[in-house]
Amino acid sequence: MFINNKYRSKILLNIQLLLLLVSSNIANADAVIKPGSILIVNEPIRVAAGSAWIYIQNGKTGTFNNIDQYYANCRIEIKRPANKTHIIQPGKFIISRIVNTIESVLAKPIAVASLGFNMSFSVTADDYITIFYLKSSKQPDVELMSCQHWEDPTVFAEFLTSKQIIDTLGELITIKSQ
Numbered sequence: 001m002f003i004n005n006k007y008r009s010k011i012l013l014n015i016q017l018l019l020l021l022v023s024s025n026i027a028n029a030d031a032v033i034k035p036g037s038i039l040i041v042n043e044p045i046r047v048a049a050g051s052a053w054i055y056i057q058n059g060k061t062g063t064f065n066n067i068d069q070y071y072a073n074c075r076i077e078i079k080r081p082a083n084k085t086h087i088i089q090p091g092k093f094i095i096s097r098i099v100n101t102i103e104s105v106l107a108k109p110i111a112v113a114s115l116g117f118n119m120s121f122s123v124t125a126d127d128y129i130t131i132f133y134l135k136s137s138k139q140p141d142v143e144l145m146s147c148q149h150w151e152d153p154t155v156f157a158e159f160l161t162s163k164q165i166i167d168t169l170g171e172l173i174t175i176k177s178q
């Protein structure tokens with residue numbers, strides 16, 4: 001097949017532009033959150049009295065019982081449970097350290113059909129957790145944020161990407177990578 005020079009240069013230019021667009025989208029699709037990044041709380045977050053944490057999923061706060069553990073979720077923690085509602089004020093926190101860890105999640109006790117009584121526990125998922133240690137001179141009681149999800153350990157389980165974390169925080173919290 002012959003392509004004249006006039007069309008060849010247009011085709012090559014379009015291919016170069018397409019490659020540039022694709023490579024820039026790949027580079028920006030998962031900006032890496034690393035120590036030194038800034039976590040910004042954009043609106044007040046209430047931690048209930050007697051609790052030391054609050055969950056965030058899809059940009060909304062909640063408790064352990066009303067989030068789906070199999071999807072990305074984050075948990076902001078203060079150092080000690082308060083006797084009254086604790087409010088994390090809008091502000092900036094430096095991410096000082098990041099740790100990845102995996103914990104096994106045990107199923108609730110299951111009764112097995114048998115002639116006798118049998119209770120069994122089994123590992124049904126692993127909790128893939130990324131812990132962000134936070135520092136702020138204005139709010140030193142805010143200790144960390146952990147982001148996690150349950151994964152079946154027998155398949156291609158992995159930690160959340162920066163994009164998944166940023167997406168689950170929504171407008172409530174933003175992160176600026178350094």
